[in-house]
């Protein structure tokens with residue numbers, strides 16, 4: 001039988017729990033010794049479930065070794081006190097079933113093995129008992145598993161929170177907003193085939209009975225530059241490929257699109273339109289279904305897709321220089337499609353793409369663009385159109401998630417549980433400005449983490465006179481200063 005050790009740090013009790021959740025309690029002193037021995041043997045094999053129990057708790061090597069031991073045994077979660085460390089297994093571990101959820105429901109943090117569900121349940125109980133808003137912060141480098149963790153936490157609430165028909169609707173919408181947001185905001189990168197390219201803060205509102213009655217999503221820093229350029233081996237946002245691969249012939253005809261992604265300049269830069277781990281066709285079906293659940297009617301879906309298609313057409317707009325070196329549009333067909341899809345006058349759009357307009361002292365000055373400037377203007381328009389569509393989409397999702405008296409009559413949303421998932425830290429040669437901002441955001445979160453854990457804890461020990469050997473840690477404040485310092489920081493230099 002596979003054994004897993006459960007330590008309850010507050011007492012001296014050691015529980016030995018089989019992986020199917022059975023609890024073996026040894027009777028008498030022999031029993032206790034036996035239990036302790038098997039516990040120690042198993043501890044050697046699977047490491048400790050809370051890093052604070054490590055004898056050599058200040059050693060990075062011991063920390064990594066403990067993670068390694070546990071990972072080898074498919075134990076991907078380990079605590080550091082109330083913080084959960086998770087290692088991406090990149091395989092299905094079958095630890096997210098309903099039975100697993102039940103095992104964590106209402107159970108004290110340390111009674112069961114470390115798991116995301118324990119964090120989710122603990123936050124939920126604090127929210128209900130203390131009636132205080134809670135926040136779960138999920139951070140890690142790109143591909144670490146943040147988005148998956150967010151989804152699993154939401155699923156946990158969807159399954160374990162009190163239900164009624166009305167609440168089911170809210171739960172469905174909360175869950176179904178994910179595939180839609182991922183279609184428009186995620187992309188294949190070198191590190192992660194489904195990398196979030198936007199930051200997301202999601203609120204779930206609970207009523208006094210603990211039922212989810214509403215939600216709200218805040219999006220920020222969508223990596224708009226990806227719309228017009230992708231590094232080698234990366235893709236544009238999933239929705240473009242899903243639409244081409246899965247869209248019905250009739251729909252594609254209406255949008256003036258061809259199935260082959262190679263036809264679109266904005267989809268060929270990374271040279272990997274097809275990815276073996278992604279089924280754009282199936283994902284398309286999921287997204288279409290999800291859009292209905294979150295209350296998009298057929299007209300709204302068509303409008304949304306028209307804009308997606310217009311971005312692809314914009315990418316195919318080409319220019320040639322006239323005798324004066326001024327840009328002229330050479331792809332009239334694209335302008336025709338664009339005019340129809342965006343609902344604008346073709347001639348106005350054409351002129352806008354090859355001219356710049358400056359308003360000075362109330363006077364409008366229009367001047368022609370050269371080839372380079374026109375290409376830049378076209379790409380800027382594509383990024384702006386996509387960026388605003390994404391914000392519109394999030395707003396629309398928020399409307400469908402908003403607490404509605406009519407749907408949950410008589411209930412008041414009392415407390416809020418927030419999930420913060422920002423996209424991961426990345427260092428690449430050709431980083432976008434958005435990635436730079438996200439890297440900075442990750443550094444600030446690290447600062448917050450240091451403040452809330454290492455720094456304040458140690459200061460408290462000191463102020464209370466508890467004998468304590470200070471733990472050395474790398475304080476990333478110098479990195480934050482490099483970016484944000486007045487006058488000398490990168491941001492100051494950029495704006496000056």
Ligand SMILES: Nc1ncnc2c1ncn2[C@@H]1O[C@H](COP(=O)(O)OP(=O)(O)OP(=O)(O)O)[C@@H](O)[C@H]1O
Nearest residue numbers: 090091142143144145146147148192195196423424
């Ligand atoms: N708990 C898990 N079990 C199995 N596979 C996982 C788990 N977490 C993540 N993965 C796998 O790792 C991939 C990357 O995870 P995820 O997209 O959550 O990373 P991320 O930290 O959100 O990255 P980014 O910052 O790039 O968005 C997932 O698509 C999935 O295949």
